[in-house]
Amino acid sequence: MSVQNKHFLNKPSSLVLDSLRGLCAVNPKLVLDEQNKTVYIGSHDRSKVALLCGGGSGHEPAHASFVGQGILTGAVCGNVFASPNASQVRRGIELVDNDKGTVIIVKNYTGDVLNFGLAKEQYAAVHPEKAEQVKFVIVGDDVAVGKTQGSIVGRRGLAGTVLVYKIAGALANGGGSLDEVYNIAQWAASNVATVGVGLDHCHVPGTAPAASHLDASEIEIGMGIHNESGNRRLSPNPPLHELVPQLLDLLTSTTDPERSFLPFQGEKGTDEVVLLINNLGGISELELGAIVGEVHGALRTRGILVHRVLSGSFMTSLNMPGFSITLLLLPSKDSTFTTPLVLSLLDEQANAPGWKWHSRSPPTAQPELTKPAPQIEKRASESPLKAVETASFKEAVERACKAVIAAEPEITRMDTIAGDAVLKKLSEGNIDGSDLVGSVIAVAQVAEEAMGGTSGALYSIFFSGLAQSLQSQASGSATITPEAWSKALTSALTKLYTYTRARPPSRTLVDPLAAFVETLARSSGSDYLSAVKAAASAAEATKDVDAKAGRSAYVEGDRLKQERVADPGAWGVKTILESLLG
Structure with missing residues (x-):
């Protein structure tokens, strides 16, 4: 298939700021620092822990559209697929300054980790009295990157990062302490796994027209959100009922030495999860619904209990025709946190444009179906009207x-x-x-x-x-x-x-x-x-x-x-x- 190379924009160089201005029109409570491409809640409560995130643009609604009460306090945006620099981030930390402290949450990409980390250290050097009030959480949830391959750099950060935002943000909004917010963010980051699959790469505005790197019948498992290649290709494109089990194997394996990232028990009824199906940018809602149904059914077949289902565009790769599956493994009995607590934080209402509606109850095993309408049978009439012949x-x-x-x-x-x-x-x-x-x-x-x-x-x-x-x-x-x-x-x-x-x-x-x-x-x-x-x-x-x-x-x-x-x-x-x- 061909990569979609055409876009609606004024000029590539102004696209990020143009988009942030539009976001502020959608949510008038946001304040925009144009020089540093940063949006934040202008009237944020200084008595509550602030959450700051960011990274390259092109992943909308992540990150800026999650700024709002109950999730993030601010977001620092770089150019498309490029990390913001340290001075931008440092200014972002200053803009969300408060009396209780700040937790910075970033995806595990070298540029994001270095620039946000540098900004944190620079801020601490200038404000030594607040050095302990800024904490740092890195999310790497991509299971396509094996343990050997990621031994130094770690796994990439994908859509699971959004669940970390939501859970930590809800606790902060409820008055949690800096350590409490930081600890639950670390827990969520350690218990989330994501895998993506794409039909093709996306096109970055302002770059030369792209040619497809996949044949018409090929798909790629493990594609990153910056056009990084995946770990394997499949041809021909399999139906969902064949593709989804392969993706779930990568997420839930307890025997693969390269990808047993989460402590799944593997016994029916013992593992409980939150399921997030993420549109990478170019998949129709029609297809996404079918994907949700197939993944939920496959998890049930494996005996994995799904407590919540979220579906929609959470972390895209511009217009990439693909989707990702995220599983958040809920706490075991000996965990510091409890499943009711995590679910209550996830369910707490958020006032942010990017957050999608979800049911605050588990999905049913099968949708409730009406009884089939009775078919019109041959009528039994005493004196039916007849044709002449x-x-x-x-x-x-x-x-x-x-x-x-x-x-x-x-x-x-x-x-x-x-x-x-x-x-x-x-x-x-x-x-x-x-x-x-x-x-x-x-x-x-x-x-x-x-x-x-x-x-x-x-x-x-x-x-x-x-x-x-x-x-x-x-x-x-x-x-x-x-x-x-x-x-x-x-x-x-x-x-x-x-x-x-x-x-x-x-x-x-x-x-x-x-x-x-x-x-x-x-x-x-x-x-x-x-x-x-x-x-x-x-x-x-x-x-x-x-x-x-x-x-x-x-x-x-x-x-x-x-x-x-x-x-x-x-x-x-x-x-x-x-x-x-x-």
């Missing part, structure tokens, strides 16, 4: 379904699905000429459920209106006359017009449908042949009609008209009506 009715419907299927791909795949579904109803006896109302209701149900989308809704409304009109004529007559059919169709079209603004000519299925119904009405239902011909002409005419409704009205109308492409929905109506005629 029931055998011919069934043959005509079957012929129409097969014609729609044969016309694919000229029509659409959805019409083919609907055709198959109606044929199934025919074979089950739910559609036949002995009960016209029940048959039409069954067709309406197929249109709604099998087709879906706009066309499915339009068909279903039309057939539901047709069933209503036929029902009103059912009493006193055993069979339906052509004139009654015509009146019912006219009524159904009127019902359809209640819900759509499309009127002929509109380049939609309404064009041939209206032509058929109106022509048939003029003959009181007797001239079916002329009505079908009128519908066919209207469908043909959609090749030359400006789109006034439907998707084509937005972007494709002119092109479709130039290429004389008929509307698929209109063509489907034409095919059905001609086939019913035989």
Whole structure:
């Protein structure tokens, strides 16, 4: 796949400050020090411990969007993927100064550790009376970096850092002492593990267009948040149910000498965790939901109890198409801290733009499901309305379904699905000429459920209106006359017009449908042949009609008209009506 190289910005050099100004518009309680690219709570409570973080930009909402009551007091931002310098950080420490002390939390990257550490020491040299009031916590949660490889530099800091912010920040907001806040931050940092996986690298604004370093079918496990390569590639891209177990093996292993970072017990029911699924920047919410479900299910299969689930963008890598899984292993019985305490700190409400909503209760084993809606079965009516020739009715419907299927791909795949579904109803006896109302209701149900989308809704409304009109004529007559059919169709079209603004000519299925119904009405239902011909002409005419409704009205109308492409929905109506005629 290709790397997305285009961006919305004024100029690359101003992007970080432009973004921080926007953040301050979102949260007016923030104060911006433009010179040092630092945001902080302007009216922070000096009687409470302050939390300061930071690092390179490009990981939003980390770090600045977590500044707010209940999480961070301030954040110092460098350029994209570059640590802020020591003087910026030193000024940040001064800006969050308070009476109780400050805890600095940084991800384990050399630049961040050196510059934030240097700033801490410089601050202590200038303010010796406060030297013991600034403490330093480093988070390295990346399990993709093995113990041998990271023997000197340690593991990289990833999305697990955000959980450290939240837990320590909540304790500080509740009045915890400097040592208490520092100790729980250290505990959280020591009990969190993360692994990332990506479809490709991201592109840094202002740099040369990037080429993909992965083949179209490849993914990479263990990618870092600064475009660092992972520890292995997989090809072809496996389905989630195959990928997720491999990622969880890296997080929970107790036998891998390179990656047994957390003291998982490995026995069902003994390990309890908080689960965080993090969007690295380029994954749709649709996909992220599927990832959450798959990971939660896989953890349950392993007997790991999940107490909380968090999902969303917490620490990105610009627009990287990837995600990461973070597990926070909750305290064991002999730990200094307790699971209820950790969960209460995680659950405490935070007033920061970047913090995502999460349920303050454990996820259920399976989502609560409603009972399936009863299917429309063949109705047992004492005096059902019948077709004049029931055998011919069934043959005509079957012929129409097969014609729609044969016309694919000229029509659409959805019409083919609907055709198959109606044929199934025919074979089950739910559609036949002995009960016209029940048959039409069954067709309406197929249109709604099998087709879906706009066309499915339009068909279903039309057939539901047709069933209503036929029902009103059912009493006193055993069979339906052509004139009654015509009146019912006219009524159904009127019902359809209640819900759509499309009127002929509109380049939609309404064009041939209206032509058929109106022509048939003029003959009181007797001239079916002329009505079908009128519908066919209207469908043909959609090749030359400006789109006034439907998707084509937005972007494709002119092109479709130039290429004389008929509307698929209109063509489907034409095919059905001609086939019913035989």
